Amino acid sequence: MCLMTALGTNLQMSALDTLAAPLAAKYMGWSIAQTSGLFAFLAIISLIGAGIGINADKRGVKPLRMILIGAALNLVSTFVLVISLGLLLQGASNLALFMIFLSGCLLVISIFLYAGPNGGIYQQACGNSQGFLGGFYAMCFAGGRPVGSFLAGWLLDGSSMPLSFALVICVTTAFALRLAFRQRLEKTARDALLPRDNRPMESGCRDGELAVS
Numbered sequence: 001m002c003l004m005t006a007l008g009t010n011l012q013m014s015a016l017d018t019l020a021a022p023l024a025a026k027y028m029g030w031s032i033a034q035t036s037g038l039f040a041f042l043a044i045i046s047l048i049g050a051g052i053g054i055n056a057d058k059r060g061v062k063p064l065r066m067i068l069i070g071a072a073l074n075l076v077s078t079f080v081l082v083i084s085l086g087l088l089l090q091g092a093s094n095l096a097l098f099m100i101f102l103s104g105c106l107l108v109i110s111i112f113l114y115a116g117p118n119g120g121i122y123q124q125a126c127g128n129s130q131g132f133l134g135g136f137y138a139m140c141f142a143g144g145r146p147v148g149s150f151l152a153g154w155l156l157d158g159s160s161m162p163l164s165f166a167l168v169i170c171v172t173t174a175f176a177l178r179l180a181f182r183q184r185l186e187k188t189a190r191d192a193l194l195p196r197d198n199r200p201m202e203s204g205c206r207d208g209e210l211a212v213s
Helices: 002-028 032-058 063-089 093-156 161-180 182-193
Strands: none
Touching: 002 032, 002 063, 002 093, 002 161, 032 063, 032 093, 063 093, 063 161, 063 182, 093 161, 161 182
8 A cells, every 4th residue: 555655656747847837837838937936836735735734733633533634635636637637638728728737736735634643654664674675666756756757748749648547557556555554554553653662563573673564
């Protein structure tokens, strides 16, 4: 679940990065300075998403609940984005651009809602294998960028299907896995909140080492 989320997250972000400037220039006639302002606005949206996550944590919202809320918002936003891209290629540019802009903002907020808790739960689940599995997580995350950029470039050439399928598959698979392994994720989240000496350990681990969940 965490690995699929990491892959899908960077795929979404790289696709948005690749699409934003060409679409704004082609359909809205924006200059380079104006499209740069768009990325600055998305950075502000990112801060809002991070702020919501921090505030929720201070209010005692459980990490798994934050992940599920963010993932549900991400799922809805992805489907809106996919539909919008299809409408754009069919000529409904005004409505499609508004929907793409709105869904893009919601995607960014949702990612910052679940990214922190998702990484924390994965780290806890890795236990004393954090070096290897942490590197694998980083590879999955990094792998989303070239894939997202390539598929977004394919869309700019006139075909939205590859990117649409990739986004839907990644997001729906990750969401389904969250629901399927919800109890195990809840246990992992509870273990992460325990004092270090009381956390479950593998047989043979030295004192303070975490077990692989």
